[in-house]
Amino acid sequence: MAESPESVERTIEISGAEPLLLFGFNDVYLRRIEAAFADTRLVARGDRLKLKGPSDQVDQIERVIGELVVILNRNGNLTENDVDTILDLARVGTGLQRRGGQDAILFTPQGGTIKAKTPGQARLVESARQSDIAFAVGPAGTGKTYTAVALAVSALKSRQVKKIVLTRPAVEAGESLGFLPGGFRDKVDPYLRPLYDALEDMIDSEKLRSYLERNIVEIVPLAYMRGRTLNTSFVILDEAQNATGGQMKMFLTRLGAGSRAIVTGDATQTDLPARAQSGLVQARSILEGVDGIAFVDFSKEDVVRHKLVKDIIEAYEKAGTGS
Template sequence: MAKRKIILDDNNEVMMVLGENDRNIRQLERIHSVKINCSQDSNLNKYMVEIIGSESNVNKVSDKLFELRNKKTNNSSDTPENPDTVYRTYTGRRIVPMSKNQKDYIEAIRNYDMVIGIGPAGTGKTFLAVASALAELTAGKVNRIILTRPVIEAGERLGFLPGDLYEKVSPYLTPLFDAFYVMLGTEQFRRYREDGVVEIVPLAYMRGRTLENAFIILDEAQNTVSEQMKMFLTRFGPNSKVVITGDITQIDLDGKERSSGLVLIRGILSGIKDIKFIWLSEVDVVRHKLVRDIIKAYEKWDNNKK
C-alpha cells in the first residue's frame, strides 16, 4: 500500500483541489480505488492531502491533484489581483468594497487592532468583517476566527435548548454563517468548525477567557448592555484583532439606547487613538436598491417623531 502527501498553501488552493463539497477527491476515490484524507496543520497553517492506495493509482491521483493546484496558480497569474480585493472565495469571486465608506472600513480593519463599524442593515459590516477575518487567517496572521453575538432572544440562557452549543446558537448566527458559506462553501466551513479554526461562542460564554492569535467578530453589538461590552472588550490578547459591528437604529433591548453597550462606547472609547470607529449609511447599502429607500424613509419618520 503506497501513500503520498500533498501540501496546499492556502484556502484558495484547498477549494480548487478538493472542489465543492469535496467533489473532486470523491470522484478520484471512486475512479482509482484510493482513499484520500484531508487535514490542517495548525502549526504551519497549511493543509495536507494524503492519498492511500496502490502505487500506480496513488501516482495517477497525485498527478491529477497537482494539475488542479497548478491550474489555480495559472489562473491567478493570468488575472492581476485588484488591490482592493479583500478575499477571493472558493469559486474565485473577489470580495471588494463597493463604496468609499466600505473601503475605509477595510483599511481600518487592516491597520487597527480594534475597529467598530456602525451602520444600518445591508451596508456590508458583517460580510466584510468575515472576508477580512478569512484573509488574515489565510495569510497566517491569526490562527482562528471567533464569532460571537448577544443571544438576547434566548436570554443567553441556552442550557434548556436542545442540542450541542453549535446547534443552540446557530439560529442566532445565521448572518455570519451565510457569509462563510459564500466564501468557503458548506464543506470547508464545516471542517473549520470541527477543527476549531472557526469557533462560535455566545457572548455570555466569553467571560474569563483571553483570546490570543485570533480574529474576533462581535456582531449585533447594539444588543449588548454596558457590562457585556466591557467584558468583551477586555477579552482579546496578544496578536488578536477585534471587529465590532452593529446598527444603533435596531436595538432590541429594554430601555433602548440608554442601555446599549454599542451606544455608550462611542463616548467612552472615542479618545483612544488605536481604536477606529467607522460609520456607514444608506449610501453604502449593497442589498436590493429598495433597502436604501426603506432606510431613508424610516430615518425621516424617526426625525419627524422627535
C-alpha cells in the same frame, strides 16, 4: 518608465528579516509587488531595497514591505498567498487597482472576488489594517458583517492570525439558552446563522468543516466569551447594539497578544430592554479617540441590498424612528 513630476527615489534598509526570504527566490515576491504598482521600479541589493516611482506608491510599497516583514518574522517564511493578500488589502485602502480592475479583499473557492463595494466598506478595510479594534456602525444591508468576515478569513489565510472567533448576543433568548429546545448547536444556530452564511461563501466546505471541528474557526454566543483570553485571533462581535455595556467591556477585554477585533452594529436597531443602554453606544462615548481604536460610520448610501432598503431606511429616518 515615464516619470511624473512627483516621482521620487528612496532606499530602505531591511532589518530584522532575511532578505532572501522576504524578496523570494530570484526576487519573485518583489516582482509581484512591482507588478501591482505599475509606475514603480524596485531593485534589491543585499539588505537594501531601492524604490523609484510616484511618491504615494513608494509610501505604500514601504508599508507593504513592513507588513511582510511582520508576517515573515511571525511564521518563519512567506508564501505567494501572503504577498497577494497584503497587496490586495493595500489596493483597497488606496484605490489602487488590482489586475482586472478589482480591489480584492479575498478570493473565494468558486473563483470569485470579495471586494469593498462602497466607501464605507473601503474605510472599514483601511481602518482594520491600521487599528487593532475597529467599530463598524450603521444601518442594515451595508455589508458591515460580510466585510468583517472577509477580512478575518483573509488574515487567517495569510497566517496573520491563528484562529477566527465570531460572536453575537443571543438577546432574544435573554442569553438564557438553557430554556430553548434541542442541543447546544440547535439553540445557538438561529442567532449565528448569518455568520455561517458568510463563511460558507469564503471557505471551501470541507476546509470550513475542518476549521470548525478544530476550533480554528469558532462561532459562539457572546455569553460564552466570559473568562477567555484570545491570542493571535481575529475576533468579530456582530449585532453589537444588542450587547449591554458590561458585555461590551467583557468582549473587548478578551483580546490577547496579536489579536484584532471588529465590532459591527446598528445603534438604531437595539432589541435590549428599554432601560438598558446599548454597549455599542456606550463604547463610542467612552473609547472614541483612544489610539488603536477606530470608528467607521456607514450610511444608507452604503446599502448593497435591494434598492428599496435604502428608501426604507430614509423613510424611517424622516419619521424619526429607528425601531
